Amino acid sequence: GAVVSQHPSRVICKSGTSVKIECRSLDFQATTMFWYRQFPKQSLMLMATSNEGSKATYEQGVEKDKFLINHASLTLSTLTVTSAHPEDSSFYICSALGGGGDTQYFGPGTRLTVL
Amino acid sequence: QKEVEQNSGPLSVPEGAIASLNCTYSDRGSQSFFWYRQYSGKSPELIMFIYSNGDKEDGRFTAQLNKASQYVSLLIRDSQPSDSATYLCAVNIQTGANNLFFGTGTRLTVIP
Numbered sequence: 001g002a003v004v005s006q007h008p009s010r011v012i013c014k015s016g017t018s019v020k021i022e023c024r025s026l027d028f029q030a031t032t033m034f035w036y037r038q039f040p041k042q043s044l045m046l047m048a049t050s051n052e053g054s055k056a057t058y059e060q061g062v063e064k065d066k067f068l069i070n071h072a073s074l075t076l077s078t079l080t081v082t083s084a085h086p087e088d089s090s091f092y093i094c095s096a097l098g099g100g101g102d103t104q105y106f107g108p109g110t111r112l113t114v115l
Numbered sequence: 116q117k118e119v120e121q122n123s124g125p126l127s128v129p130e131g132a133i134a135s136l137n138c139t140y141s142d143r144g145s146q147s148f149f150w151y152r153q154y155s156g157k158s159p160e161l162i163m164f165i166y167s168n169g170d171k172e173d174g175r176f177t178a179q180l181n182k183a184s185q186y187v188s189l190l191i192r193d194s195q196p197s198d199s200a201t202y203l204c205a206v207n208i209q210t211g212a213n214n215l216f217f218g219t220g221t222r223l224t225v226i227p
Binding site for chain 1: 149151156157158159160161164203211212213214215216217218219220
């Protein structure tokens with residue numbers, strides 16, 4: 001089956017630092033990847049859609065200068081949270097579009113805690 | 116504005132019973148419907164998707180879609196304690212999974 005990995009799985013950082021999260025499709029190529037954020041007891045909120053070789057499409061209310069997305073290859077997308085603050089603490093989950101477009105395969109998520 | 120509504124629960128069923136999870140959506144033009152399971156602290160995993168009206172069965176799971184009434188449901192037969200999780204309904208106005216809008220999920224507890 002299609003596998004998506006994320007790294008790191010957990011990160012704790014000080015306020016003001018930048019954090020980079022990697023999302024990889026391990027056994028398939030993904031021209032489209034997605035980045036979600038999930039706060040406790042809430043559903044997934046789409047932050048942006050990442051297309052290989054082009055700029056990401058951000059959802060309304062998501063600051064593109066704060067959440068930098070790079071999709072440089074068909075198997076790797078990265079999300080960089082710049083100048084992180086405590087309110088950015090959340091569970092960040094990526095997914096990759098596979099199955100001929102029928103399925104989003106989710107990575108295991110990254111729990112970010114900003115002190 | 117797209118809305119996907121789910122009863123947050125918790126829904127409790129005894130082991131071996133049928134669990135019924137419901138989801139309604141606001142955009143009548145929606146084409147694709149997905150059910151994901153999410154264990155606490157983990158990311159969602161796909162259970163199944165359905166595009167056409169009617170029932171679609173996969174093992175103990177059955178998805179039911181009624182586009183006229185704008186609802187999709189998930190039935191879990193012979194519920195097991197390991198089915199205890201939050202079940203997320205996701206909807207796309209297009210065919211496929213490229214633009215999913217998620218509901219808030221229903222928490223299911225299967226009591227041994």
